[in-house]
Amino acid sequence: MPTLIALFVFALTGLGLTAWLRRGQMARPAETSDTRSAAELSTLRWREFAKLVLQALHARGYRPAADEGLPADGIPTDGSDIVLERNGSRTLLSCKYGSASVVGVQALMGLAQSATLRGAQDVIVVTPGRFDEEATRIARQQNIELIDGQSLWPEVRPYVAAPTSSAASPRTAASPAQRRTALAWGAAAVIGLLAWMLAQGMQSTAVDDDALPPLPTRAAHATVPGSAAESKKDSAPVPTDPAALEQRRREAASAISTVFGVDRALWSTQSTLLVYLSSEDADPTTDLCPLLERYPELAASRVQLQPPAGSQKPVRFKQCRAY
Incomplete structure (x- = not known):
């Protein structure tokens, strides 16, 4: 009987937890995965980040200026700003990539003047993080386009390698849905084991009670099933094995x-x-x-x-x- 009860609890709990986790995942906003992926841009190296930005702007029609003497990939080795061309006009691109997740107004100072000196009419500033309110206000006044990580992600997503590859192990390639299902049934196994232990204890208590003769004079001190004394009796001691x-x-x-x-x-x-x-x-x-x-x-x-x-x-x- 305890085994049947434990199997029933295991199956019911596993199905219930699986359905609950799937329903919770469906109820989350659709942009949650995009938000997490955008945050991962800050984990890239500067050169990898700048390459993604150039690919995104290439799709907009921008090309590195031919007279800038840039390497073949268009990314300066010293991490300086990049001059781009589109339809005969020049734009200064500045990638603000560092440890800070919030870019302030100090990072925008001097960009408009630097663009003018290099023959550019517009300025684009890109960061994997975000810009504070003061930086946004100054950029609006100076006609500087700001692109933060969340805005950049939809543009660079086609150029980011898929998370799974032929070299990925089955563990790393497991989908979130598979992990949630495994967690649900793992928790169901724990709950089923607890149910088996409880049923086994109740059955042993019932057998012991049937075997003992009634003691009317001590009825007031009898242990009531489900009471604190009974719970203490059935509780397992803490193991000492590491x-x-x-x-x-x-x-x-x-x-x-x-x-x-x-x-x-x-x-x-x-x-x-x-x-x-x-x-x-x-x-x-x-x-x-x-x-x-x-x-x-x-x-x-x-x-x-x-x-x-x-x-x-x-x-x-x-x-x-x-x-």
Whole structure:
């Protein structure tokens, strides 16, 4: 009987979690993947980024000026600005690529004068990040075109290599849908195992109760099924084997990865769980803590809530239970 109950719970939970995760993915805005891909532009090297920008502007009709003495690929070796030509007019291209994700007005200073000295009538400034409000206002006044990472991505997407290739391993080539399905059924297996343990314990308790004669004088002290005393009796002790403890940490991280608002979860140290959020406004702590508190040795772990890439929100820390 416990085995049948566990199989039923496993199948029902697996199907339910799979449907819930798919519905949650369909409900996300369509631009989420584009936003993540645009953020990945900042991980490229300067020369790779400049090459993508030139390819995008090439589709607009721009070509590197022939009299600039540029290399064959049109990218200066010193990282300087590039003069482009289109329909007889010249445009100065400046790629602002650095560690800062927000480009300020200082980066635009002197570009209009530099364009005039090099015979260009217009200026285009490109960054994988974004421009602040003051830079946007100055650019509008000086007739400078600003292209941030999110605006650039649709133009460079055709020139970015596909994420999968013949050299990619099956693990890296796995689709997000396959990973979500694996997480759903992994969590279902954990829940099914817990259901089997609970049913097994209840069956053992029922057999023991039937075997013992009634004790009327101690009826007031009898253990009521489902009470705190009974839960304490059935709860399994914390294992001492390091491999078993590591397995429990992996199970907790896998279960938390299925929570809505969580992109993935992993242990950065034995006492710190790193939770990557899928959106800036996500706050999964209400659903996250019960999953972590299932394991007494993990209940007081520090939870680091990491905002999505490119987000301006700070990292937050949470502790579900005090030591």
